[in-house]
Amino acid sequence: MRIPKFMLMLAVVCMVFVATGCTGSSKSGDDTNANAQGKVKLVLWSHQEDQIVNAYKEIISKYEALHPETTIEYQTFPYDVYNQKLKASFSAATPPDVAEMFGTWVPNYSRNDLLVEIPDSETVKQAYYEAPLGGYLRDGKLYGLPLEYNIENGGMLIHPQMLKEQGYDQPPSTWAELVEYAKKLTVKNGNALQVKGFDFVSSDNITFTFLSLILQQNASFWGENEHVNFSTSEAEKAMSALVSLIADDQVADLTTFGGELDTSDYFFRGNSAMTYRGPWTIAAGLNNYKVNDFEYVPVPSFTDNPPSFAAESGWGLTVAKQSKQQEAALDFIRFFSEKENLESWNTETFTVPAKKEIAEDPEYLKNNPYMKTPLEVLSLGQWIGPVADRDYFFKQVNDHFQLMVTGRLSVKEGLAKIEQAINDNQDQHKR
Structure with missing residues (x-):
């Protein structure tokens, strides 16, 4: 079958986009992320795991319902390729606006000035346990918000x-x-x-x-x-x-x-x-x-x-400094981290809360009785350190x-x- 020339050109363009990881790009401030009517589009990436993906989708839908001017394009990747995908997108200056990152990965990005600092870090970090915060901190400032306490011990x-x-x-x-x-x-x-x-x-x-x-x-x-x-x-x-x-x-x-x-x-x-x-x-x-x-x-x-233990900082949300929608992206992760939303995410994903007010809420333990043991030792954990x-x-x-x-x-x-x-x-x- 003969293929029209413009279709061949389109195919080449698509191949280039795939090769450079541009499907999640937030590089420019043009129609990709905002249009003339003031609409905003955020791109969010996370790793693939059924319960986690479903929990993300629920909070995304809730946010979009409350913010009709914003749409969130949610993309997921298998865990074993996700880290490399992130590295490639930041290297190509085409990262997602909001990137789920594992805490151990974050220092490499924050040291290279690739992430947006969380406003009012000094106050915000008081709401979290020490261990899950460690990877997100640089010089006392936060460069992301942890979603979970990644505990393997206790x-x-x-x-x-x-x-x-x-x-x-x-x-x-x-x-x-x-x-x-x-x-x-x-x-x-x-x-x-x-x-x-x-x-x-x-x-x-x-x-x-x-x-x-x-x-x-x-x-x-x-x-x-x-x-x-x-x-x-x-x-x-x-x-x-x-x-x-x-x-x-x-x-x-x-x-x-x-x-x-x-x-x-x-x-x-x-x-x-x-x-x-x-x-x-x-x-x-x-x-x-x-x-x-x-x-x-x-x-x-x-x-x-x-029974003291070391813990890595687990999954959390970060905002790329190359994003043209930084304020909207920060607003989304702040919304995600509000008690009601984050508590539902922790419950659905069976993850241990990184936020003290959730872990200490009797209602959380009532809804998650198997969590009694880990909740009792959270204060004994310390960040694994600068691995x-x-x-x-x-x-x-x-x-x-x-x-x-x-x-x-x-x-x-x-x-x-x-x-x-x-x-x-x-x-x-x-x-």
């Missing part, structure tokens, strides 16, 4: 019936009890683990648990010049405890590490009695597996100190953890290698 999934069958009427209350329970709850089939007593082996939890055990000894894992410090007795004691759970106690193993299924999937299938995982996994049990014979309970502290490359940081801990568990490295050797690799990477990002 709580674990348990099967009460499995505990009762072993004579335990209550969850463990000390670290020693946790290890004791885990040993007794483990079920072996030959050399294979049929039921893991205490599963913490996921790409996030190995790192977060390791860091929390350091903090619970009243120690720090940061040194000078944004370098980590794992050459301490506290770090060695923490890592030794985790390695021992697999190498010596054999209450978990490495077989599911890095697989397609999450450790919570195995829990809901009955393959572990206790699983250390964030509260976001509760939704999978209720919605995907249709089970409710589980509880979400506190994980005991490693010491007599409170330059999140994926690299976690990969070093995870890879060397496996080498320590299998005896190819001692704990001291493994920690030294982790420290050196991460600090070299931190330095590279300063250049």
Whole structure:
């Protein structure tokens, strides 16, 4: 079939737009974002996850109904490509007006003056917990508003019936009890683990648990010049405890590490009695597996100190400095962050509130009873710190953890290698 010349030209233009990521562009102030009648169009990007997307759409519809002069074009991308998509759009000066960002990503953009400062930062930040704010702060000023408290620590999934069958009427209350329970709850089939007593082996939890055990000894894992410090007795004691759970106690193993299924999937299938995982996994049990014979309970502290932990700043909303609709974009994220709206978003997405007034609202706990455990420890969390490359940081801990568990490295050797690799990477990002 013969194609008219103007159609060929149009196709070429479209290809260029796709290649440069211009579909979400807010670069110019022309008809793309505002027309002669004073109409405003905002472009909003987020990652794809059914509950999150639905929750966004509800608030977008509510905002548009209250602001008929504004339309919001909402675009979503798979998580595994979203970060690169954002980087490309900012590099090409064609970012969305409003970008959902993970807190660990934000410093790279704020340092390079690519994000709009949130007005009245000093007052606004008082409304949030410390840990979710960390990634959005630069020189004491906010460059985005967190939507969630990205907590992976403090709580674990348990099967009460499995505990009762072993004579335990209550969850463990000390670290020693946790290890004791885990040993007794483990079920072996030959050399294979049929039921893991205490599963913490996921790409996030190995790192977060390791860091929390350091903090619970009243120690720090940061040194000078944004370098980590794992050459301490506290770090060695923490890592030794985790390695021992697999190498010596054999209450978990490495077989599911890095697989397609999450450790919570195995829990809901009955393959572990206790699983250390964030509260976001509760939704999978209720919605995907249709089970409710589980509880979400506190994980005991490693010491007599409170169960302190490190947390990344989670998902939040930022405004691009290249946007020609900055005021409208800021108005939208302020609207999104109002108590009623953000509380509905947290409830629907099963995320822990970053905002104190929501977390402390009795009505929120009434509507989300499984959140009792995480809500009780939010004040104990602290920002993970200035991690330059999140994926690299976690990969070093995870890879060397496996080498320590299998005896190819001692704990001291493994920690030294982790420290050196991460600090070299931190330095590279300063250049």
